[in-house]
Amino acid sequence: MAFNIRDRLIIKEEIERTHLPENTLALWSLGQSGMVIKNHHGDVIVIDPYLSSAIEKNHPGTEFIRQFPPVLEPEDIQEADALLVTHFHDDHMDMETLCRAANNRPGLPIYIPSVDAGDVAAKYASLRQAISPAVTHETLHIGDFSITPLASAHSEYEKNAQGHHRFIGYFIETDGLSFYHSGDTLVTAELEEELIQLKPDVMALPINGGDYSRLKRGIVPNMTFREAADLYNSVGSDYLLPIHYDMFPNNTDNPAHFVDYMLQRYPGSKFHLTMPGERVIYMKGC
Numbered sequence: 126m127a128f129n130i131r132d133r134l135i136i137k138e139e140i141e142r143t144h145l146p147e148n149t150l151a152l153w154s155l156g157q158s159g160m161v162i163k164n165h166h167g168d169v170i171v172i173d174p175y176l177s178s179a180i181e182k183n184h185p186g187t188e189f190i191r192q193f194p195p196v197l198e199p200e201d202i203q204e205a206d207a208l209l210v211t212h213f214h215d216d217h218m219d220m221e222t223l224c225r226a227a228n229n230r231p232g233l234p235i236y237i238p239s240v241d242a243g244d245v246a247a248k249y250a251s252l253r254q255a256i257s258p259a260v261t262h263e264t265l266h267i268g269d270f271s272i273t274p275l276a277s278a279h280s281e282y283e284k285n286a287q288g289h290h291r292f293i294g295y296f297i298e299t300d301g302l303s304f305y306h307s308g309d310t311l312v313t314a315e316l317e318e319e320l321i322q323l324k325p326d327v328m329a330l331p332i333n334g335g336d337y338s339r340l341k342r343g344i345v346p347n348m349t350f351r352e353a354a355d356l357y358n359s360v361g362s363d364y365l366l367p368i369h370y371d372m373f374p375n376n377t378d379n380p381a382h383f384v385d386y387m388l389q390r391y392p393g394s395k396f397h398l399t400m401p402g403e404r405v406i407y408m409k410g411c
Contacts, residue, residue, distance in 0.1 A: 136402050137201040148301050148409045154399035155196055157216050157372040160306065160329065164299040168268030171202050172209045172295065172306050177221040188375045196402035199225035207234040207267045211308025212279060212292045213241045220249065227255045236265060240291040261290045271298045275319060277310035280345050302326050302409050312352045320360045327407055328362045331369035333377045344376050350383035358391050364407055365396040
């Protein structure tokens with residue numbers, strides 16, 4: 126899969142020119158767990174953008190090789206009102222993307238889990254004014270978005286001395302809609318109970334799972350495709366968007382297995398496997 130300059134300009138212009146009716150969200154897949162979200166009011170947030178090849182450049186010989194080039198350049202997300210990071214792993218907190226985006230758009234807010242926000246600000250002087258800590262259950266307000274960080278377990282809950290979680294997801298509300306992006310996490314009883322109470326309309330959940338071979342190589346697991354499907358059903362969400370399955374073939378599971386499981390176990394349920402750069406329009410009640 127190859128993206129040229131024309132493709133990137135088309136996606137960039139699509140984000141800028143998409144105008145939505147009420148009770149509607151537009152979502153663009155950036156690959157892996159990256160996502161652009163736009164609401165009816167024109168507010169734009171970006172979650173976990175990995176828009177470089179920094180992992181293979183910074184770690185020669187790594188098994189984590191992109192299977193497709195970035196669908197956008199970091200400079201292309203200049204319309205964003207904020208960037209949200211779920212945790213410190215390079216495919217979620219890509220410092221090249223964050224630095225280039227911030228340099229292109231001075232004053233762009235970047236939210237990083239508080240456990241790591243201070244260290245990042247100290248190391249990257251150019252980001253010092255941009256970075257703000259994201260703390261579990263402390264709601265952020267960005268335009269018409271209300272964004273509440275929720276704890277994630279990757280592969281366990283990790284807190285600092287202040288009780289702040291290192292791995293988080295984001296529960297996002299706007300214009301009568303709600304959306305949950307889990308970041309990297311396993312399913313836990315605590316997470317399931319919290320999501321049942323919140324009942325987001327749309328959930329973005331990883332489906333890459335994990336196994337002994339990957340764990341032995343230091344690759345931390347996520348929920349499996351079955352667990353993601355079962356969690357979606359248990360919570361009662363309307364729409365499921367799988368993430369974390371398309372960029373690194375060394376750390377994924379066959380997404381066709383997810384599709385087969387959904388069709389057999391939960392027939393009639395709504396889900397969509399996005400392609401990198403694809404736009405999804407979600408209208409509540411449709």
